[in-house]
Amino acid sequence: MAEPQTHAPMRSPLGRAIGLGSAKEGVAHWWRQRVSALALVPLTVWFVIAVIGLVGADHAAFVAWVRSPMTTVFIVLLLIATFYHTALGLQVVIEDYVHGEVMRFSALLLMRLLCILFALRGILAVLTMALRA
Amino acid sequence: MSPAQRPLSPHLQVYRWQLTSVMSILHRATGIALSLGTILLVWWLGAASDGPEPYAAVQRFLGSWLGLVLLFGWSLALFYHLCNGIRHLWWDTGHGLELNGVYAGGWAVLAVTAALTIVTWVIGISHWTH
Numbered sequence: 001m002a003e004p005q006t007h008a009p010m011r012s013p014l015g016r017a018i019g020l021g022s023a024k025e026g027v028a029h030w031w032r033q034r035v036s037a038l039a040l041v042p043l044t045v046w047f048v049i050a051v052i053g054l055v056g057a058d059h060a061a062f063v064a065w066v067r068s069p070m071t072t073v074f075i076v077l078l079l080i081a082t083f084y085h086t087a088l089g090l091q092v093v094i095e096d097y098v099h100g101e102v103m104r105f106s107a108l109l110l111m112r113l114l115c116i117l118f119a120l121r122g123i124l125a126v127l128t129m130a131l132r133a
Numbered sequence: 134m135s136p137a138q139r140p141l142s143p144h145l146q147v148y149r150w151q152l153t154s155v156m157s158i159l160h161r162a163t164g165i166a167l168s169l170g171t172i173l174l175v176w177w178l179g180a181a182s183d184g185p186e187p188y189a190a191v192q193r194f195l196g197s198w199l200g201l202v203l204l205f206g207w208s209l210a211l212f213y214h215l216c217n218g219i220r221h222l223w224w225d226t227g228h229g230l231e232l233n234g235v236y237a238g239g240w241a242v243l244a245v246t247a248a249l250t251i252v253t254w255v256i257g258i259s260h261w262t263h
Contacts, residue, residue: 034225037218044215048208052253055260059185066181075178082171089164122175125182 029088036085043078063129072130076123083119087112152239160217163210170207205254212249216242 020026054065065071090111098104148154177195180187194200220238223229229238 034222037222041215041219044211048211048253052257052260055257059181059188062181062188066178079175082174086164086168086171090168093161093165118171118175122178125175125178128182 029091033085033088036081036088039077039081040085043074043081046074047078066126066129069130072126075126079119079122079126083115083122087115090115153235156217156239156242159213160221163214163217166206166210167214170210173203173207205250208253209246209250212253213242213246216245216249 050065050071054062057065066075091108094104094107094111098107177191180191195204220229220242223238229235
């Protein structure tokens with residue numbers, strides 16, 4: 001969410017208002033959703049191909065796969081982009097269907113908390129496997 | 134202010150089903166389903182980092198009927214959201230927005246989604262049984 005730009009006293013009132021619209025954040029949400037979507041296209045294709053190759057892999061083979069440096073980097077990127085995109089998408093769903101200030105605020109807060117928790121759990125799991133001696 | 138007092142637009146039921154609206158609804162529905170699917174992904178990674186026994190338990194679950202049904206739904210939703218998402222990104226560049234293009238893109242997305250899902254499972258099952 002972009003802050004209202006009260007910290008830019010040199011800008012004219014019109015300059016401050018242009019593009020921000022009624023939600024006071026302009027196209028920031030829309031743009032972030034597109035950029036994360038674009039990042040997820042190659043990451044998803046890579047992940048699907050990798051998972052097909054992992055069918056039937058035992059634990060040792062799976063860990064060996066995670067530990068290869070490119071895999072580690074790509075899974076962490078995938079987790080970040082996925083949960084960022086998920087949070088942006090679920091935000092719109094909540095804003096559309098959850099009515100009432102308190103309920104909506106609580107739902108948004110809980111959703112973001114869960115996204116952060118699951119993202120951190122996933123990243124920690126990957127890094128634990130990658131960095132374990 | 135009570136929201137119930139305001140005039141409401143016609144309910145969705147009065148509209149005839151059409152490809153465009155169904156695919157729009159499906160994009161949101163698959164997005165929500167994939168949000169839940171991320172839990173499966175993190176569970177899988179977490180189990181692998183916890184050790185061979187937790188990992189084997191997850192593999193057993195994913196190989197069960199329920200696990201396979203979830204995985205199939207997950208792959209279908211993923212391919213649909215991916216393909217239709219690319220259609221949305223294409224629209225965002227200002228292309229394909231005339232009625233013919235919207236319908237052609239819609240059918241293409243459904244065809245590619247089906248093809249990718251089938252190919253993925255054919256290759257996956259042939260790996261599994263070898």
